[in-house]
Amino acid sequence: MIPLLLALLGCGGDADALLPKLESPNPTVRQQALTDARDTTGDALRAAVVRTLQDPDPVLRLEALRTLDTWKEVSAVPEIVALLTDPDPKVAVAAAETLGRLGQPEALPALRALLEASPEAPPLHVIWAVGAIGDPSAIEVLVPLRTDPSPWVRFAADQALRALD
Numbered sequence: 001m002i003p004l005l006l007a008l009l010g011c012g013g014d015a016d017a018l019l020p021k022l023e024s025p026n027p028t029v030r031q032q033a034l035t036d037a038r039d040t041t042g043d044a045l046r047a048a049v050v051r052t053l054q055d056p057d058p059v060l061r062l063e064a065l066r067t068l069d070t071w072k073e074v075s076a077v078p079e080i081v082a083l084l085t086d087p088d089p090k091v092a093v094a095a096a097e098t099l100g101r102l103g104q105p106e107a108l109p110a111l112r113a114l115l116e117a118s119p120e121a122p123p124l125h126v127i128w129a130v131g132a133i134g135d136p137s138a139i140e141v142l143v144p145l146r147t148d149p150s151p152w153v154r155f156a157a158d159q160a161l162r163a164l165d
Contacts, residue, residue: 015042022048027057034063038070046073053079058088065091069098077102081110084126096125100132108133112141122148124156131160138164 018040021033034052037045052064053076061083068076080102083095096114099107107129114126122145130138138160145157 015040015045019044019048022052027060030055030060031063034060034067037067041071046071046075049073050076050079053083058086058091061086061088061091062094065094065098069101072102074102074104077104077107081107084110084114093123093125096123096129100129103133105133105135105137108135108138112138115141115145121150122153122156124152127153127156127160131163134164136164 015037018033018037021029022037022045024030024033030052034049037049049064049067050073052060053068055061055064065080065083068080077099080095080098083091084099086092086095096111099111111126111130111133115122115130127142127145130141142157142161142164145153146161148154148157
């Protein structure tokens with residue numbers, strides 16, 4: 001019902017109508033298409049949104065992540081993992097948060113690698129994502145963080161461990 005109402009109002013749209021917009025040279029049109037795509041589905045549309053994760057524009061990468069998150073698109077986990085080291089910190093944080101919400105254990109090795117690469121300042125969003133995935137194997141990574149000098153890291157680790165219960 002809602003997709004029909006959105007279509008009548010000129011918002012949202014079907015997958016076939018959105019595909020050309022995702023290829024538009026205008027980034028604003030592409031951004032709106034990514035937002036509208038959240039209300040519809042389709043294999044070609046999914047593939048186009050996943051391709052957008054490699055767009056040079058960080059705003060479009062963020063919108064693509066939000067769309068994949070809305071769809072709970074677990075098939076895109078490998079492509080989302082690649083964004084954990086995105087040069088734009090907002091994209092990297094959003095990628096970790098999306099992986100946490102998708103809850104796929106296959107993302108844990110990359111998240112663990114980020115924690116191990118930054119022992120002096122573990123990223124809080126990565127700690128959260130590790131806990132949100134809910135895999136008991138994360139305990140071995142999270143427990144040592146409970147003694148970190150930073151109260152923020154200790155708190156994040158405690159919260160992530162609670163999420164595993």
